[in-house]
């Protein structure tokens with residue numbers, strides 16, 4: 206077992222592909238919003254595994270759903286369906302605009318399915334010319350070659366050979382730029398209603414309405430990537446519910462399994478009909494273990510108590526960050542919605558979000574970056590108020606250290 210092997214961070218560099226640069230500590234245990242490393246050091250978790258652990262670590266309802274299913278049935282693949290998948294799909298359909306669900310294992314895979322479906326829908330209805338996908342600068346949709354190319358940072362898709370074609374990027378929240386490139390050749394507009402990785406940038410309500418209006422005018426589909434914003438994160442079950450528009454396709458992952466890998470693509474029956482038998486698939490998509498956990502997540506998160514609690518906790522974060530900023534003057538603004546919060550560094554600290562993150566870890570706090578200028582928080586949706594208060598104290602100490610240089 207791991208104890209006998211004396212596993213260390215140094216071994217990462219010897220046995221792992223070097224595409225990640227994990228922190229120096231190795232967490233071994235978590236409970237609620239607290240995590241402990243190999244040495245027994247305790248951290249407060251404001252990162253939530255990048256907006257994944259929506260109910261913290263080892264939530265009893267999720268642990269018991271996983272244990273129960275683990276003793277019943279693990280895997281069948283999609284040559285057979287299974288009860289947990291049917292139950293979760295029914296819950297998602299009942300709770301949203303959607304009539305059909307496709308399960309995958311990661312955000313990128315759900316988005317890959319959404320993009321393929323949009324292309325196929327356009328091909329079937331209008332012919333091969335209608336293939337343009339419009340996406341936005343700084344957007345992040347995953348790391349498969351199609352999704353990373355639709356994402357708005359060319360640096361992530363450069364260097365892997367010829368890219369998928371007919372993808373156009375325009376600035377986010379820029380209606381005129383969107384109007385300038387959309388045409389009857391557009392098959393889909395893909396966006397995050399609130400950009401996450403790109404820097405916690407809220408979609409402007411007028412912009413979102415324009416997306417819907419222009420898509421309708423040109424018979425294009427609107428794909429909402431809610432991989433980061435979905436499952437309660439913004440205080441709504443899905444972020445679209447807090448906007449004036451409804452997408453045609455919505456993708457969910459991250460929090461949907463609360464830490465167990467699962468993703469879903471939601472859409473209408475009319476659109477779904479174009480993913481005919483054999484057009485797309487996944488060995489693990491809709492796996493019983495994953496769906497059993499997803500069901501437990503939905504049961505807990507999709508309640509007034511939890512969703513209202515997100516809005517209340519957002520205010521605690523905003524008040525706490527405002528107080529820290531009044532003392533140290535490091536942020537120009539605090540963006541985001543619900544418990545997806547971005548503290549934007551002011552000019553003096555521009556480009557230094559990593560310094561704040563590293564200083565936070567040293568103070569016993571796990572936080573996130575969203576680019577070089579934004580410190581991001583995406584804690585558990587049910588994080589105890591005492592943990593918010595203690596985490597903010599630790600963050601204040603980290604800020605003080607960065608400010609002191």
Ligand SMILES: Cc1ncc(COP(=O)(O)O)c(C=O)c1O
Pocket residue numbers: 255310311312313314316345346347348397401402430431432433434458459
């Ligand atoms: C909005 C959005 N879409 C897609 C993804 C990719 O999800 P995954 O890493 O599960 O493939 C992410 C991950 O950060 C994301 O934030």
